[in-house]
Amino acid sequence: MSAMRAATWRSLLYVPANVPRFVAKAPGAGADAIILDLEDSVPVAQKDAAREGLADAMRICREGPAAVLVRINRPLRLAVRDVEAAVACGADGILVTKAMDAGHVRLVAELLDELEGGTPRAAILPLIETAAAVARMEEIAAASSRVAALLCGAEDLAAEMGCTADDEVIALIKRRMVIAAAAAGVTPLGTLGSIADFRDHEKLRDVIARSRRAGFGGATCIHPGVVPLLNEGFAPTEKELDLARRQIAAAEEAEREGRGSFEVDGRMVDEPILRRARRILAAAR
Known part of the structure; x- marks a missing residue:
């Protein structure tokens, strides 16, 4: 399979796949990509229902121009079902939760190859969320031609290492991720600081501008109010x-x-x- 292009999404909006009112609003948010989340934002008791409703959520999100991705669960028994559901409804990409190493990414790529047949569609976006994965970022980025971008799960990393998500340790990991992504020809996604407070536009613009200067190509967000700032900040002036x-x-x-x-x-x-x-x-x- 020929290499896919590096991701060019400036803004990626997380949307809980099991909350219809959020899904309905997603196409009008203006994001370059919508991430239908089956993982953290979905309670354990609703995982199966969220997966079963993924096709309807995908159809609604397709009403806008955005690419539509799916963040899958761990462990493996959930991940396989999630990937199968995502491919069945034509997902443009899979966010691989807690990517472990190159072998983990290649297993997901193999499953995608089998499910999609001879017409590959879904890109892979590994999430670096463990200290062990930090040491393997370079191999993860280069593991498959399907890998289009790398992301860093700051909260998960901070919880494991005992630091805060805005500490310099996390910033250092993110900067190293930029290097790993560049070496593999894929896009680093993220920001050097929190963009959770969508009301402080001045702070958000500063964080986004610093992140773009550091080499990031775009970022994820959880509130539609941040999308216009990401689109503006990660676009050339x-x-x-x-x-x-x-x-x-x-x-x-x-x-x-x-x-x-x-x-x-x-x-x-x-x-x-x-x-x-x-x-x-x-x-x-």
Whole structure:
């Protein structure tokens, strides 16, 4: 199977799959992707009902333009049923809860291959939520061509390590995840700080801006009010787009004239700068 493209979702909205009123509102939230959650937001007693209702929830979410993903459960007996239900209703991706190692990811990929047949659709988004998985982020990111992004479960990690979710230890893990994702050619998703308080827009914009500068391509959220801020914060600015276009144009002109070096706005432009410019223009598209 050929490699899937790295994820380009700026905003991913978690929605409890078992709460009809939240599902009904999800298509109008403006998120690039909706995550129908079968895991943490669904009580144990309602797991089976949430899975059985997944097709209806998927159909409603498909009324908007967003991709629709499913976060599956652990242990394995629940995970397999969740994946089967997700594939049956055409999920665009699977969030693998508490990804352990490359073998774990490959098992999910094998199950997807079997269920989907010769037309692969669902991407895999492993969640790094244990200290053991932190040590294996690089192999997890590169485990399958289906892997499109990496995410870090800050609360689960903090609970295991005895720190708080906003401690520098968690920030360090997230920064290392950016490196692991880049090495594998996939997208790191997340923020360097909490975005749980959807009312403090100034703080949210600051956290999102810092996260984008650190290399993150988008983030998940649990409140629709955060979606517009993620879409804005993880999108290229007009100033960035203008500079990128002029850098690409200058490179094309220099090539026609047989020149290997040139400058734009008083700064020398070389291949790393051009790669960034191409990435900015691709993100805008």
